[in-house]
Amino acid sequence: MKQNAYSEIFADARKKRPLVYHITNYVTVNDCANITLCAGGAPVMADAPEEVEEMAGIADVLVLNIGTLNPGLIDAMILAGSMANERKIPVILDPVGAGATRLRTQSALKILDEIKVTVLKGNAGEISVLAGAGGEVRGVDSHRSGGDPVTVARDLARLRGIVVSVSGQTDIVTDGTNTLLIDNGHAMMGSISGTGCMVASVIGTFNGISHKPTVATTAAFAAFGIAGERAAAVANGPMSFKTALFDHLAEMDPETLSTCAKISKA
Amino acid sequence: MKQNAYSEIFADARKKRPLVYHITNYVTVNDCANITLCAGGAPVMADAPEEVEEMAGIADVLVLNIGTLNPGLIDAMILAGSMANERKIPVILDPVGAGATRLRTQSALKILDEIKVTVLKGNAGEISVLAGAGGEVRGVDSHRSGGDPVTVARDLARLRGIVVSVSGQTDIVTDGTNTLLIDNGHAMMGSISGTGCMVASVIGTFNGISHKPTVATTAAFAAFGIAGERAAAVANGPMSFKTALFDHLAEMDPETLSTCAKISKA
């Protein structure tokens, strides 16, 4: 098998083992740590204001996830994000549940306003709410976009000058000019908690060694999706699916991305 | 297979996908999220005072679990519980470790005093302590009732005007007048951490779509117990048992409850 731009990033992550610093929620944090390892990264989690700048000071990439947020945690994210910006390492933001409560919407917008985010990753409802395009978010799973997701994401990417990615049956990655669609994945990914958080950690890992956020983010969706397809083929239910999802990502040849990724231009 | 009152609730949960809002501990929170999905619900977790009322305002049911509590978290539970009461959605309370420390006992009693709880679910020791019937709780697993568990539970249900349920080899569900015993389950459920928390999430899911808390809670114990029986048959040890427990609940036909549930009147 031969390499392409996507598979090279995956191979590179395995080789360089980027330090992926997470400030994240306590629901799926263990999954984030383990999926980072499966993708080739080294995870670290820390949220005390006393150490977040120092941790961001040694990290290769910062992943912010507001799944179980509180105002103190958002302050810690801003501190860590400022250091990440100063060091010019990428910042990934997963605005879990933005739209479900004002605290979540406002906190996500505050981070977008005060930190230079590299990649924003949400579901169609969250992205739509943050784009000011309407939409609805009920809890952290159920949601509805306020417009065509590709258009909403593209407009938000242009407005903010960031890469916007939308997870869904077809994943979307756009920098406002180039928009890629990824058709890997499996419906069983919705049968377990945390696949959204996990893919953000894979996005973090790949961005930790690449300076091309659109390509790295697309590669992450494809790799995670292919692992999901393969896991679904051997699963007896959601939890054996989850076990197999981690196993298949960890055991995947990076070259697989050059043959099995279903990536197209929008 | 034919439906009965128990299997109908399970089938209904799968159809309506209730939003099950948890304020819970950080030890078993991921298991609670995943078992909720397996039972047919949509889990959401949040504990910041700034958003708990709003989250309770969109939820179908509220599950409170004091497994890793602190006074601020109890305040958040009271806030969320008040909104749940205002909206007349059910509130499930799992008083983890009540009796082991004063903070846990007093916090559980405070919630019972200030919030209209729909279903209280504990082990025999916890329920006995909260009933003022004596008993002993050592940590969060080991415990001893201060009297006959059925009598203690029934008296507490009458006193508080709530449904009281007791997990154990035989599970007990009582509203003070009608008392049901559920004989499903397997000893391996004690070999993993969090089965008590998990069944509370299943109870939450079923109460999220039913207005009959005794029936819904009984159905939850039966469904979870049957999944445990089936998982034990294929497990190599506690962690493969845990994987199979989730898988079997998720893959279970709701109609199974009408044929395999071992429910009797006390």
Add this chain to the structure above:
Amino acid sequence: MKQNAYSEIFADARKKRPLVYHITNYVTVNDCANITLCAGGAPVMADAPEEVEEMAGIADVLVLNIGTLNPGLIDAMILAGSMANERKIPVILDPVGAGATRLRTQSALKILDEIKVTVLKGNAGEISVLAGAGGEVRGVDSHRSGGDPVTVARDLARLRGIVVSVSGQTDIVTDGTNTLLIDNGHAMMGSISGTGCMVASVIGTFNGISHKPTVATTAAFAAFGIAGERAAAVANGPMSFKTALFDHLAEMDPETLSTCAKISKA
């Protein structure tokens, strides 16, 4: 098979089921709870200042882990540790990430200064930093000792009057005079998050029923390592390895330690 000093401790833990009280991080806390059960202990987690002394007052052993620390949590650890010292129950310290940030280094040293720790367990980098021997810690996985790990550990054990243990390809346990090396384990243990935290919980469990910390800690490394060897033989990847690791520890005959443990004197 016959018993030896190591296998007797494992058998004894299964019989007596020590209450292993953890103040730990929210990343691997569920794994710590479950591995404690697999090793024969009963886990309990609590961190509110209002209850930590009471919980330490009923526990058989205290495990402190600074994986996701903050100053308030360290205060809770000091409170719980003081009660543990007063009751003369063992205290295990896992200084996760010491050396990676000042908060972690200073917090670990503060605990070592203010609490009589029984067993310190870290990787070579963490132990080296805490010994003042230099070394480097990047995140929580990657690290480098500032000197020969056996010498560094032995010197620190003498200086502090504690048992020091170092996890690695060869694990080290020393009281400053007697030093034991354990050669069980498998490279796959590095492919999942939290094996360091997990072995600390096994160390806690075995110290919870033994007054010989060097022997108990050595037995813990051996039992956990043997489970890892067996799990690796059946795993398809890191997450099925993790499942099998728990299963094999739980299903292991304690006598296995007398035949499969690879323990030698340094």
